[in-house]
Amino acid sequence: MNNPIDSNAGPRLYRIPDGDDRERLTCPDCGYVAYENPRIVVGVVARASDERILLCRRAIPPRIGYWTLPAGYMELNETAEHGAMREAWEEARAQLELTGLLAIYSLARIHQVQLIYRAILTQDEVSAGPESQEVKLFHYDELPWDELAFPTVDWALKHDHQAHLSGYTKAFSNPTEDEA
Amino acid sequence: MNNPIDSNAGPRLYRIPDGDDRERLTCPDCGYVAYENPRIVVGVVARASDERILLCRRAIPPRIGYWTLPAGYMELNETAEHGAMREAWEEARAQLELTGLLAIYSLARIHQVQLIYRAILTQDEVSAGPESQEVKLFHYDELPWDELAFPTVDWALKHDHQAHLSGYTKAFSNPTEDEA
Ligand SMILES: [Zn+2]
Ligand SMILES: [Zn+2]
Incomplete structure (x- = not known):
């Protein structure tokens, strides 16, 4: 970038x-x-029919080899929702249906606003796109917490878990103000 | 701009x-x-203690003289929430408390993503900032529908009304796909 x-x-x-x-x-x-403005990252926490969660192992810097959610910069001429679906396809060849907005994370220090959606895979077959070394579906209690690429991946996985347990549909925001 | x-x-x-x-x-x-990316507009539908809604009559182009919600481009080094509160202060000298995200509108043709929050005024006194000719509190059935500055103002007022009636807290999105 x-x-x-x-x-x-x-x-x-x-x-x-x-x-x-x-x-x-x-x-x-x-x-x-x-005129510099914050850039929008769109991403997705996608679950398969057995509730496993899709992660991608990064093939590009930063944080090569670490696990992340399908996410990337929103392009012009697409909606936020289409951007999230595009990233899921590009990075994990995943086809999915969005079920709602999970969270908005404002990362003021790195000039990003992340819009993270929830989704269900419409087919369980996924495979690595060019920016991923590997893609994999994880049960929540088997997630590679020590090998996550970014703090927001950790936040989103935990927020999705809360939402999943509670049927909660309201959007989350940064866990604490000072992490912006 | x-x-x-x-x-x-x-x-x-x-x-x-x-x-x-x-x-x-x-x-x-x-x-x-x-690298062009969509720009983030942050805005707010704010209600006074008597449920009236805050609008600003624009003093600057485009759409001078038409009514709009407090909203503007998110700056670097602020969260989306702080940006929405900053705009409410700059345009209407309004002090408020955000109560949740109302909507994300993707306006692909004009390269904007709008993050619209709901809020309650913490004090009912408001006054025009430099970009407003006038600010005013309206009951929903007295809103100046024919003099709204932008379609998204119309959308947000109607979505806020739905949310207000139903206690609904889930974020809305564009009313129809093809208006992106
Ligand atoms: Zn030059
Ligand atoms: Zn040059």
Whole structure:
């Protein structure tokens, strides 16, 4: 993924544009102002017919070899729901039906908002896409807690478990304020 | 708001970068690739103690003079919830407590995802901020339906009404798929 701040070209200096009230990333070469906004990650906690949960072992940095949920940056020209389904297909060749929004996680420090949906697999066959080394279905008590790629994977798995036990349908948010 | 495609500087040509699978907006002057992602709008349907709903009459384009909910682009370094509260303060000097997520609207054509929260005003005094001509509290059956600024304001008011009547807490999404 692209990080303009590390770049030698394009927007890389902070200045306050005319008529604005805060510093924005601008390009000293051509004057372009890059209005930075949080990026949306869409992802899914998908369960098979026997309630096992789909995880993917990452084939790409960061956190190669660790387990994650199918998730990625939402593209233009798709809904959040379609983005979540697209990621599940790209990373795990999974076909699924979304059953509702599980959680919104705001990760202010890394400029992300994650929209995590719940889903059921419409067929239990899954296989690794190009960004996954392996995909696997886990019972909740067999999940690889010590080998999860990101804290939000841990949050989402626990929130999904709570939702699963309680029939709960309200969206969760960050477990604690200061983890934003 | 900034629209790079209309600009004579910065990223303005579509090319497929090395290692990518689709066209991205690139700058022909310096080679910078602008990964475009949907932008997050955070907003709020806030009710006073007598259940009246807070609207703002827009003082800025687009749709000057029309009524809208307090809403705006989420900034970096804030959570979605804080963004919604910030917008309510900036546009209506409203102090409120969020009571849950009302809806996620994906507006693919305009590259927005709107996260709309429900709220109650913690004090009933509100007043116009710099982007509002006027702010006002409306009973549901007195809402200015013909003078709403955007379709999503209409959606959110109706979804909030449904939620209010039913005690419903599950997040809504676009009313129909093809309005994305
Ligand atoms: Zn430039
Ligand atoms: Zn450039």
